[in-house]
Amino acid sequence: MSGSSPLALPEGLRDLEPVRSIRAPARLVYTFTAGEATSRFLRGIASKKILGERCPVCGKVMLPPRGSCPTDGVPTSEQVELADRGIVTTFCVVNVKFSGSAMELPYVCASVLPDGADMGLFGLVQEVPFDQIRMGMRVEAVWVDDDELQPNLASIKWWRPTGEPDAPYESYREHV
């Protein structure tokens, strides 16, 4: 409290360190149920496979699959195994630490479009200085050790550059 406050504190509180702030965390505890299509996808992840699902109308490959095409409103009909390499379509450099994260700053979070997919996966890009990461960069998945594979995206530790030439913007402009 500033010295100019017009509040007159009771005598017993005057020489004490005042409370200035409170912790007011908002905490929501859920059980997330993946549903059929995403469960298929997550089981694939646990065996180092990236499985998308194709829309029978537009032919696009959804990732992670939710079991239907958001554009055509029909169930996806075909499971498609995708490469575990692809293109950084867009990314951000994270400069702010948040609680619970052990990541060293700055680091890069990117949307990676695996070859053959029409939607990207979010992940980290590592093994390259953050300021060399760019749109169109070719990357490959770095998986956890086989005995640590789980049906969740933590099984992909991060993505790293393959060293291949960048993809031209036209090749992924629909996916940015």
Added chain:
Amino acid sequence: MTDAEILSAPLVLEYPFTRTVGPVQSAFLTGLREGLVLGVRAGDGRVLCPPVEYDPVTSAELTELVELGETGTVTTWSWEPDPRPHQPLDRPFAWALVRLDGADSALLHAVDAGSPEAMATGMQVRIRWSDERAGSITDIACFEPTAAGPA
């Protein structure tokens, strides 16, 4: 695919906010830490607890703090039969609005009454302080019925 093949997992969303409290709530919370409840006098003479920084009628800045008693009156209540984690008590209790002696408005808190039959609008309750106080509304552990009965 059977239900057993559908994956599910815990998912916790948490936003660890810290917020500053301003001068009036600072005084209120500092008071709680020291075992003292403060209200604030509004322009129409009423004493508000919990205290507010600005007059709810005129919006004028409020500056007169008033020391209140540790006993009060339940003005309304609702029984909580199945407390959830992090609620004030780990056994069934009443949520209640308590008008502390000396105040004209009421404070939301828990009453450790044992059963809903022990609750009544107008009953007298007393603050049970927490053993460890840190400048938070939880410095009041809860209220408990006094022997005095209805006001």
